[in-house]
Amino acid sequence: MSLTKQELDEFREEVRAWFEENKPADPGFLLPLSFMEVGTDEQFYFLRDWQRKVYEAGYLGMAWPKEYGGHGKPQALQDIVTREMIRQKVPFMTNTIGLNWAGPLILNMGSEEQKKAYIPGILSAEDIWCQGFSEPDHGSDLGNAQLKATRDGNEFVLNGSKIWTSLGRHAKYMILLARTKQNTNNKYEGLSFFLIPMRIPGIEVVPIRKLTGEYGFNQTFFTDARISESCLIGKEGEGWQVAMATLAFERGAVGGQAGGHAMMSREVAEVVALARTAQRGGRPAIEDPTIRDRLVQFVMEERSMMLNSARSRIKALNVDRPFSIPMSSKLVGSEYQRRMNQFALSLQGANAAYYVGDDLAYERGQWQRSYFNAFSATIGGGTSEIQHNIIGERVLGLPKS
Template sequence: MSATDQELKEFRGQVSAWLSDNKPADPGFLLPQSFMEVGTEQQLDFLREWQYQVWNAGYLGLAWPREYGGGGVEPVYQNIVDQEMRRHGVPICFNVIGLGWAGPLINDIGTEEEKARYLKGILTGEDIWCQGFSEPDHGSDLGSAQTRAVRDGDDYVINGTKIWTTLGNYAKYMILLARTNPDAGRKYDGLSFFLSPMHVPGIEARPIRKLTGEYGFTETFFTDARIPADCLMGEEGQGWKIAMQTLQYERGAEAGAAGGLAFERIVIDDMIAQLRDMTRDGEPLLSEPVVRDQLVRLIMEEKAIALGDKRAAIAPLNTDYPFSLQLSNKLRFSEYARRMRQTAVDLQGAAGSLYVGDEQARQGGFWQRAYFNSFSATIGGGTSQVQANIIAEHVLGLPK
């Protein structure tokens, strides 16, 4: 039975009250702006404890099966929680690859044993997940992955390298795409998909220092690493199909995520607020026609993205190009976020060159850090160029 409007209203009130009472205080150190910047044990411990509190209160994984740690209710309840989390500005739920990609995949096509083994640990934050898709020499060309998985009795022996492994140095498990048949007729047919443990001999995750000075990504090396054969998901040779389903979750085209915030909520109103006291030639910056025009364009774009998300959930409004909004969501949002943050830095004038740690930096260098960090989202899950090709081919029907 579907929830009534009154029931949902009462639930929203409960969630809002809980968040007001339990929103963590400023910890006194820099928190990640997204799950891609978790770079210290201090940050990890703080975020892990916060995610556990959210789950323990019954506000994470609400649409996942109750027997695996979820709430077993309609997705609309999780949508309300996520909306209230954004409104209250609480910290992120950091285990995003588990909550948003691996978990939904296991829920949809995993065996009962896999669900019982993995799902609850994803929700509590006890079991951190990472993704082993991209490789140093292939980038977004996943079909050319060369990491090898060779069957040897009850194990697979893994050799190769993965790059941009978010949370790789903290992860307990990896969703891994590896080549089991190098002689397959098509390169896609030789790939297999694994739910691989990370804490085994022969797997090393080396943190990568980013432009911001922070960490979050790693390069992961497999050197004769042995993982149990039952880590294989599906059958050998089905890896490409399963990987594409996983990317549907990552790119926002499929439902099923456990919920929570993956990114610190940064919106155009925040940017306008930081410009209010700025002047240029003795006049308020916000009074300049060119600046106002820039801001209005960004306001319109942000509103269009929000309305597009609502439209995507109403089937009769998507009959012209089915799935166009879902498939374009990642591209539209990530590129908008990058341009909005760049504008925020540009409008600071000379002060825009200052960064975190400089006493003269506006808002402690918040916008500069946000701008640099925004590039991660334009690359992860397929670069913006790859996303444009997907839309052209699969929505508009254009040739490759």
Template sequence: MSVSEQDLQDFRQEVSAWMRDNKPADPGFLLPQSFMEVGTEQQLDFLREWQHKVWQAGYLGMAWPKEYGGGGLSPIFQSIADQEMRRHGVPICFNVIGLGWAGPLINDIGSDEQKARYLKGILSAEDIWCQGFSEPDHGSDLGSAQTRAVREADEYVINGTKIWTTMGNYARYMILLARTNPQTERKYDGLSFFLAPMDVPGIDAVPIRKVTGEYGFTETFFKDARIPAESLMGGEGQGWKIAMKTLQYERGAEAGAAGGLAFERIVIDDMIEQLRDMSRDGAPLLSDPVTRDHLVRLIMEEKSIALGDKRAAIAPLTTDYPFSLQLSSKLRITEYARRMRQFAIAQQGAAGSLYVGDEQARQGGFWQRAYFNSFSATIGGGTSQVQANIIAEHILGLPK
């Protein structure tokens, strides 16, 4: 079906009007700044209701197949809907691991039965998903994962520990990387990938309190937990390949996400606004040439990220280093966000040491909280150091 420019303009106006009319009022409690800070039932209920409402209105999963709860439309419609969500500053769609990683993976390589079983629940927010990749003793070295999955009849028995499991205590399903064969010559060949239910005996997700005072991550313990053998995706030993494909979605190098906002929109204009009424040595802070120079550099960087996303979709503009923008996207965006928020705090002087809950904190400690929360994104999906290695090896062709 061809789509005219007028069709897209009309759709944008439709979405904008809906977002304006349906944006929730301030609930009176602290909302998460990203999907990695959902730590209370109150927050969860609020965000679940919001995501369900967006999906029912037709603005989530717009490019996913109709028969599985999606809209069956061109991805351009979802892109426009997401842009309007950002512009109107609506709440996040919190089920990001389902919407952005598990869902696209199932859509891409899953069976028709798996699509029918899982996709609609992801979109509606009925089924929350989490990720079981990282382990306490192995950091970013996923290939050394030691959580075991042993086949017994029509079940797999799982034993081991996963960490940094976002919303593990609320999730119904986990994308799980576990070792089915410890004897392979290459450690990667012994791993398998599961769409594992979380509501079975033997799984205990223990919340982890972060430096912000909030929760959102868990450490997840498996002790003789039995999951159906049909939870296996692909065949035994194919886990590493499937996990790497999943990480491509997580790092922004593959399309297919259902849409929605994963993070509260915090941009350079927000920071400039909070600096307007600040002074240094009796003069407005924004008149200081050094401050202005730093701001201009940050503005340029934020603009380059936005333009880079557009450039990535135009093949002739990326022939020098194909996929360079997609593979570097996570590193560029997360490190920029961290530095921008750090700069905002530094301009507050002594007040920068105050936090949420202190009556004297500027903007209620918003920037301090945002800065601490930014580290989740620089670690999850592969640390910034891992991302730099990916760029060096896969884009620049440097040796390992």
């Protein structure tokens, strides 16, 4: 179903008006910057209710099939909604893992029963999802996952632990990569992928306090936790292929997500405003030629990412390396945010030492908090080092050694 420019423009105005009217007021407490910082119950319930409101208004899961709770409309409409949410800086969608990773995976690889059971709750935020990939001793070596899933009749018994399970304390389900076969010649052949319930005996979620003082991360322990074999997605022993499909959704290399943004990113316009008020030798920092040059570089980078995003949707402009932009967007975007936040701190001089809660902190210490939290995105979904390797090998065709 193709839409005319007039229809798209009219829809854009409708969406803009709805978010302007329904954007939540300041709740009176510190909101997290991304799903990786949701640590308190009041943060979680506020964000869950917001996602449900957006979904019930018809602005989430717009391109997902109607029979599973979606709206069955063109993807172009969902893209408009997502861009407007980012533009207006409304709160992010807290069920990010469900909307962007688990949901698309289930729609593409799950059984009919799994689609009917899981997709509606993902969209409404009734069922929150977390991810069980990284382990304490095997963070970036996903293929060497050691959490055991031992078959016992028509059940599997889980033993081991996963770490960095964002939203784990509030999650109802987890996407889990576990080892179902030991001592294989190829470590990838012994892995299986599960959609597991979190609220069962034998699963304990322990919050991890971050440098920022927040508790968005958790470690999840499994001690003889029993799950049904119906939790498998894909075949037993083929978990690595399912995990790679999941990471393609997580990194944005493949489309099919439900929409909405996952984090509150800073923009270069905010750094420019900071440079106008920050002082260098008694004058506004923005008058320093070196600082102005850095700001121009950030402006160019931000604009190039926006144009590349548009370019990636035009097949004729991506003939030579069709996956180069999608596969590099996570790396480029996360590192850009880290560097830009760091530059914003440098503009504050000695005041950069203040943090959230300090009366003298600029903008209540939000730049400092943004800088620390920016590192999460450079690690989650594959570290920047891993991303460089993936791009080199899979996009550019470079040898592994």
